[in-house]
Amino acid sequence: MKRLVLAIVVALSAIGAQAQECDSLVNVCYEYLAPSKSDGKVFISDGQVYKAFVDAEQSAEFKVTLYGGSLYRIATTAGTKDDYVIFNVYDQERNLLFSNADEDNHPYWDFKIDNTLDCYVEAYLDIDKKVSGCLVVLIGFNK
Amino acid sequence: MKILLKYFCLSSITLALASCGGDGVDVDVEQPDDSEIIVIQDSELDSASALNASINGKMFSIPSPIQMATMIKDNVSSFNEEMLTDPENVANFTTEFKRAINMGIYGADLGYATIYENNTKAVSYLSSVEKLSDELGISGAFDQDLLERFIENGNDQDSMLVIMSEGYREGDRFLKDNEEHDVATLILTGGWIESLYFAALSYEETQSQDVANRIGEQKTALKTIIELLNDYNNDEYYSSLIEDLTDLQTDFKLIEFNYTYIDPIHDSANHRTTIKSKSSVKMEGDVLNDIITKIKNIRNGLIG
Numbered sequence: 442m443k444r445l446v447l448a449i450v451v452a453l454s455a456i457g458a459q460a461q462e463c464d465s466l467v468n469v470c471y472e473y474l475a476p477s478k479s480d481g482k483v484f485i486s487d488g489q490v491y492k493a494f495v496d497a498e499q500s501a502e503f504k505v506t507l508y509g510g511s512l513y514r515i516a517t518t519a520g521t522k523d524d525y526v527i528f529n530v531y532d533q534e535r536n537l538l539f540s541n542a543d544e545d546n547h548p549y550w551d552f553k554i555d556n557t558l559d560c561y562v563e564a565y566l567d568i569d570k571k572v573s574g575c576l577v578v579l580i581g582f583n584k
Numbered sequence: 585m586k587i588l589l590k591y592f593c594l595s596s597i598t599l600a601l602a603s604c605g606g607d608g609v610d611v612d613v614e615q616p617d618d619s620e621i622i623v624i625q626d627s628e629l630d631s632a633s634a635l636n637a638s639i640n641g642k643m644f645s646i647p648s649p650i651q652m653a654t655m656i657k658d659n660v661s662s663f664n665e666e667m668l669t670d671p672e673n674v675a676n677f678t679t680e681f682k683r684a685i686n687m688g689i690y691g692a693d694l695g696y697a698t699i700y701e702n703n704t705k706a707v708s709y710l711s712s713v714e715k716l717s718d719e720l721g722i723s724g725a726f727d728q729d730l731l732e733r734f735i736e737n738g739n740d741q742d743s744m745l746v747i748m749s750e751g752y753r754e755g756d757r758f759l760k761d762n763e764e765h766d767v768a769t770l771i772l773t774g775g776w777i778e779s780l781y782f783a784a785l786s787y788e789e790t791q792s793q794d795v796a797n798r799i800g801e802q803k804t805a806l807k808t809i810i811e812l813l814n815d816y817n818n819d820e821y822y823s824s825l826i827e828d829l830t831d832l833q834t835d836f837k838l839i840e841f842n843y844t845y846i847d848p849i850h851d852s853a854n855h856r857t858t859i860k861s862k863s864s865v866k867m868e869g870d871v872l873n874d875i876i877t878k879i880k881n882i883r884n885g886l887i888g
Contacts, residue, residue: 473618478797482880485648485651485749486648487648506805508651509863532845532861536845539848539857544852544855551854552857553858555858555862557797584699584741
């Protein structure tokens with residue numbers, strides 16, 4: 442019985458720690474949308490925070506509609522260093538539009554959209570730098 | 585082989601602004617080849633496989649009402665108060681469904697008023713959002729401090745929008761952390777419906793092709809919202825709304841989208857990529873008129 446209680450306590454503690462880690466990383470990631478991290482532009486969040494606790498060999502993906510005539514910023518974080526996360530952006534036909542792996546895992550990138558399109562954003566940890574943890578992705582648009 | 589966390593966390597609230605409850609991850613699908621990815625495009629949004637996941641749910645994106653309001657202002661320069669709801673109606677919303685839906689609707693109205701720099705109106709909506717938030721038991725989101733900061737930044741629209749989004753983000757975080765995904769989904773839905781209502785009325789006023797296109801481009805968002813509502817409709821409280829939105833979807837299914845890939849242009853120095861791909865929306869006038877009529881009916885039924 443004691444073992445069971447101990448296991449539950451440990452499990453709950455782990456879950457709590459993960460949630461806490463994710464929450465703090467969301468705040469870090471929001472900084473990338475703020476003017477201080479850019480050329481003075483403010484990026485307004487699309488209203489959604491994408492976060493997941495991932496291990497090596499896992500990725501997260503979501504679909505997003507990017508509207509023509511808009512400027513977006515996709516920002517990521519997974520910890521204290523800026524280059525833990527690799528993210529790829531694909532169009533609806535799975536053509537790769539961008540990968541920050543080609544840009545030294547830069548934590549955020551801006552996308553100027555000429556015409557509206559549906560995209561898939563895939564994000565995962567660069568296992569050379571971090572093997573597990575919370576991963577956060579944000580999208581903001583410049584008004 | 586990479587495992588796809590297909591349904592990350594549903595975070596939502598449009599206007600929002602949201603935040604996900606966090607830990608919402610469903611590790612369930614392998615991604616061995618392109619053909620399976622194509623299947624994911626269809627099945628990922630399938631309600632049967634979505635939020636019944638053991639954790640939080642799927643990742644999706646719903647366009648922000650702020651973005652819709654910004655686009656509308658590009659086409660309609662004058663503030664149209666008649667388009668908005670009455671911020672004094674809070675007392676009329678006595679059920680959780682009505683409170684949550686109208687918290688989303690008020691959020692869109694708040695965004696619209698802020699974009700049009702009608703700060704007096706914006707503060708009225710923010711006060712109403714605060715009341716609804718309180719009645720829904722959402723803590724740590726819309727409080728007096730946030731309201732004061734919103735007012736203090738009355739001459740800085742960007743700051744006002746950020747503060748507003750902060751409130752919705754914290755609200756969403758609270759709801760997700762407390763497993764109240766249904767309420768979060770309703771807030772999101774209300775915001776989306778109100779922003780589509782703005783677009784509908786703006787099109788009637790301007791006949792703008794830009795606005796018409798933006799309405800047509802909501803097809804994906806509508807599909808996602810219907811699936812989310814179905815996921816949380818265990819008690820069938822949302823059946824009527826789902827039915828209305830499904831009827832609306834029949835018109836959206838008649839819209840034709842064309843897409844042509846063009847190589848993007850990367851600008852490493854400025855951390856920017858320009859997406860050059862071409863796309864177009866083709867929709868008959870009757871279809872657009874039907875959509876406008878239906879969205880007006882749906883929205884007006886929700887604010888009463």
